[in-house]
Amino acid sequence: xxxxxxxxxxxxxxxxxxxxxxxxxxxxxxxxxxxxxxxxxxxxxxxxxxxxxxxxxxxxxxxxxxxxxxxxxxxxxxxxxxxxxxxxxxxxxxxxxxxxxxxxxxxxxxxxxxxxxxxxxxxxxxxxxxxxxxxxxxxxxxxxxxxxxxxxxxxxxxxxxxxxxxxxxxxxxxxxxxxxxxxxxxxxxxxxxxxxxxxxxxxxxxxxxxxxxxxxxxxxxxxxxxxxxxxxxxxxxxxxxxxxxxxxxxxxxxxxxxxxxxxxxxxxxxxxxxxxxxxxxxxxxxxxxxxxxxxxxxxxxxxxxxxxxxxxxxxxxxxxxxxxxxxxxxxxxxxxxxxxxxxxxxxxxxxxxxxxxxxxxxxxxxxxxxxxxxxxxxxxxxxxxxxxxxxxxxxxxxxxxxxxxxxxxxxxxxxxxxxxxxxxxxxxxxxxxxxxxxxxxxxxxxxxxxxxxxxxxxxxxxxxxxxxxxxxxxxxxxxxxxxxxxxxxxxxxxxxxxxxxxxxxxxxxx
Numbered sequence: 377x378x379x380x381x382x383x384x385x386x387x388x389x390x391x392x393x394x395x396x397x398x399x400x401x402x403x404x405x406x407x408x409x410x411x412x413x414x415x416x417x418x419x420x421x422x423x424x425x426x427x428x429x430x431x432x433x434x435x436x437x438x439x440x441x442x443x444x445x446x447x448x449x450x451x452x453x454x455x456x457x458x459x460x461x462x463x464x465x466x467x468x469x470x471x472x473x474x475x476x477x478x479x480x481x482x483x484x485x486x487x488x489x490x491x492x493x494x495x496x497x498x499x500x501x502x503x504x505x506x507x508x509x510x511x512x513x514x515x516x517x518x519x520x521x522x523x524x525x526x527x528x529x530x531x532x533x534x535x536x537x538x539x540x541x542x543x544x545x546x547x548x549x550x551x552x553x554x555x556x557x558x559x560x561x562x563x564x565x566x567x568x569x570x571x572x573x574x575x576x577x578x579x580x581x582x583x584x585x586x587x588x589x590x591x592x593x594x595x596x597x598x599x600x601x602x603x604x605x606x607x608x609x610x611x612x613x614x615x616x617x618x619x620x621x622x623x624x625x626x627x628x629x630x631x632x633x634x635x636x637x638x639x640x641x642x643x644x645x646x647x648x649x650x651x652x653x654x655x656x657x658x659x660x661x662x663x664x665x666x667x668x669x670x671x672x673x674x675x676x677x678x679x680x681x682x683x684x685x686x687x688x689x690x691x692x693x694x695x696x697x698x699x700x701x702x703x704x705x706x707x708x709x710x711x712x713x714x715x716x717x718x719x720x721x722x723x724x725x726x727x728x729x730x731x732x733x734x735x736x737x738x739x740x741x742x743x744x745x746x747x748x749x750x751x752x753x754x755x756x757x758x759x760x761x762x763x764x765x766x767x768x769x770x771x772x773x774x775x776x777x778x779x780x781x782x783x784x785x786x787x788x789x790x791x792x793x794x795x796x797x798x799x800x801x802x803x804x805x806x807x808x809x810x811x812x813x814x815x816x817x818x819x820x821x822x823x824x825x826x827x828x829x830x831x832x833x834x835x836x837x838x839x840x841x842x843x844x845x846x847x848x849x850x851x852x853x854x855x856x857x858x859x860x861x862x863x864x865x866x867x868x869x870x871x872x873x874x875x876x877x878x879x880x881x882x883x884x885x886x
Contacts, residue, residue: 430788430877431537431697432779439471441543441587442520443528444513447477447484450530450637455489457530457635462494465536469543470526474500474516478507509611511600513582517593525590529583533633538693541700542587542628544778552623553592556585556630556693559748563741565627566708567732568725569687570659573679574666576687579655579725580618580625584632595674596620602672603661615654619725620662622676628700629692629750652726659725692750697876700776701753705763705870707744709735740764752872757793757843763870767801767862773875774859780811781855781877790858791847793873799844804864807848809855816859817852843873850877 443461447454458473473494477484483503486496504512517525524546526539534556542554557565561581569578580586596617600610609616618625665675691702709732723731733741743764752761752773763771781788790807808816850858858877 429697430777430781430879431699432777432781435468435540436543436547439467439469440522441469441471441524441526442517442522443470443473443526444516444520445473445475445528445530446510446513447475447482447530448479448507450635451482451484451488453530453635453637455492457528457533458489458494458499459492460533460536461539462492462498463536466539469540470498471522472498472500472520474502474520476512476516477501477503478509478512480505480507509613510582511597511610511613514593514597514613514617517588517590518597520590523590524587525593526585526587527582528585531635531637532584533635534585534630535633535695537696537698538585538628538630541693541698541778542585544698545700545776546587548778551589552626553580553586553588553618553621554626554628555580555582555618556632557581557627558584558631559629559745559750562627562629562748563744564729565625566687567729567736569624570723570725570728571687574677575622575662576624576676577619577622577659577662578625579615580627582614582617585630592621592674595672599672599674609654609657612650612654615651616658616661619655619658620665620675622662622666624687627691629690629748631750655725690749692748692753694753694775694876695750696755698778699753699877700778701749701875702774702776703749703772705771705773706768707749707764708732709740752875755874757873759873761870761872766869767866769862769864771870772859772861773870773872774857775875775877776857777855777877779856782853788850788877788879789847790850790860790875791845791878792860792875793843793845795843795871795873797868798871799846800868801862801866801870802846802860804866805860805862807850808859808861809850809852810857811855812857816857 445454445457445461454475458475461470461473475484480503484501486499486501489496489499502516508515513527517527524543526542528534538556542556546554555565557580561584565578565580570576582588596613599620600613600616605616662675665672666677668677671677686704688704688706689702690705690707691700693700736744743762747760747762749761751759775790810816860875
């Protein structure tokens, strides 16, 4: 009988689904550090301090989101995910869970979920007589009883707080799809971004976790039929969705939790070439749509740039609390797309990605994957977000708290864990807050940064340069966004181990 270690010690695990669930619950617990008084970590990381990370925990007035889970060969994963998605943390967001079974050899019944703490009324099972592949999720969403659909595959797990953040951001934005992508896929998507007067698109997979509207699913399916796609092309609907939307996808970098099991659909060169076949087909269809004057209800034909579209922006969800970090710091090389044009008006997405990877180089790609944006909000001191170049005027790091931070948090602060080189950026920076996304108010012209010196080991267990905890009071009484913005070019890069807004339940002792 194997054991699983949790924050409170060791618990017995009887294998199978129960063991998987125990491991899952252990992995989702907040990091716990038992530190002595001589620890070099900052006070905010020491057990027992009166500081918590601010989380507004925004949620809709009533559950309005349907989960769409596709099953093929990982039914044990599906049960694990249903248990996770039916937990009390998500009760205010998720109204129903649709399990679409694409495997005709398996007949899923309500009794298969009887061991879960989830009412049968919340789980809807559809046993498809044939494998409809990825188009099934759009059929399921188009027929949902709610306005919004959360979509994911059966081999990935997304944390509760991230799903809550997606729903909160969705309702406060332009209702554009949000895609969670692990760093390698996010990098590919951004390198493939094609920009022109009327073209502004790229790829984005939905299976890692995505949020769309029921209307988007319905109009997308209708568009594919109007375009005359074959049944084989319809089955690969994922390859067409983001491209035909013709919006720069809102991608959130998220490492997620891979569950594994079963046989992956895309395997090796053959799978990659199949994806490119359908990706190129979608791109060619988009080129045929753009000259049309009338809207098809799904494709955005507006001139670029339009609202909420900026290929330079990067976002990532916070871990362990509800917020989103955003930055405009240049993480990829710039290049002129016109140099890649062939017989088509626009270069193919494959040429764009290949060219971008050549400019980025092996070292640049490695550094991007190792020091991506979510490293700044993962609650770990042995990871860091690092910029590939020195700080530039206008660079910013911003936290979206996804809800109004009221006057009761009159002692709120912006806290950074940085190295000594990054500290030189702070005197030439300002903190700004906003209750909306466009108008920022100067909170502190010359922030007074409190300081705690500390040291920490890096991910390899080697002693790093001394780190600093810097904090700056936020004076505004009502805000949602807070950002740190550089006022001038600097000769040092960004290196941020952590950034957050604490809730002050007592004095820090300064």
